[in-house]
Amino acid sequence: MTKLTFAAHPFLLGFDELERLVERTAKSGNDGYPPFNIEQSSENGFRITLAVAGFREADIAITVEDRQLMIRGRQADEVDEGRVFLHRGIAARAFQRSFVLAEGVEVAGAVLENGLLHVDLTRAVPDKIVQTIRITKG
Template identity: 80%
Template sequence: MTKLTLGSHPFLLGFDQLERLVERTAKSGNDGYPPFNIEQSDRNAFRITLAVAGFGEDDLSITVEDRQLVIRGKQAEADETRVFLHRGIAARQFQKAFVLADGVDVAGATTVNGLLHIDLERAVPDTIVQTIQIKKG
């Protein structure tokens, strides 16, 4: 019996890229740090919120690389003169990646009370009906 994958299904033409995106996302190495939420704020609007306590705006970067939203955090070198009796607040660098569907764009980003909010919007495509002429062969 032949295994049928998403990219090889006869009714799904041109979706082989979707299968590659799923594989790339699985390999992106996203662990649980920092914790995050994803909310749908409207029919075509989403918000990703990351808990980034201790990171300033200059310590964070947000890029879109090949339809992949990448959030990186790296704090400046720690002050060597500080002596911690207990260190429970994580200060390690991180990278989070989210694959964006075609038509989903970053609308903006803000930090509030140690949370990084990234707003996404999906463009509503126009409905187009196209008639194809059939030529005699």
Template identity: 70%
Template sequence: MTKLTLGSHPYLLGFEQLERLLERNAKSGNEGYPPFNIEQTSDHSYRITLAVAGFAEQDLSITVEDRQLVIRGRQGDDGPDRVFLHRGIAARQFQRSFVLADGVEVGDAIMENGLLHIDLTRAQPETVVQTIKIKRG
């Protein structure tokens, strides 16, 4: 039995890059931390919200790498002066990735009450009708 992949489907031409993006995102190590929401804020915009309590703006980085939005968090060391009797608040690093479709642009990133909001907009493509002339061979 032959495995039918997105790139090998006869009606989907030129989607090999999309298949590679999906495979890469599946392997990116996105576990459940930090938790996040994705909401549609209008017909052409979205907002990703990550719960990053305990992280300061300088502990976070947001990059777009090959159509992939990558949010990383790394907290600094507490220092030798702090002695914890109980430590229930995790201070671990994380990386969360989201694959962006063509035309999706990353807008503002806003930190508010321990939540990191990242706004995305999707440009509306123009409808293009192209007529192809038939040549005699």
């Protein structure tokens, strides 16, 4: 008996990549740091907001490859000889967050303000084209 996978369903022609995207999303292994919000900012716009207190613009890299948005943060190791922490509760560890983007969704920009990184996304509205297929004799 052959195992029928999600992408092998006869009504889902051309969606072979969907199963791979679902697996990649499940394996992302995000540990909850940094916390983030995803909101719909307009009919075709979204905003991902990450709490990145203590990170500077130079400490954060945002890339998109193969429809995967990757946000990485690594603070520079600054040695302050005169500082002695009695309690250090502000996380300064590196992070990596990934989000799989749907086809047609693009990054419009990113802004870092007040310890929050806002990444704006837009979805291109496809043109609605009705195509008539001509039938020929074999």
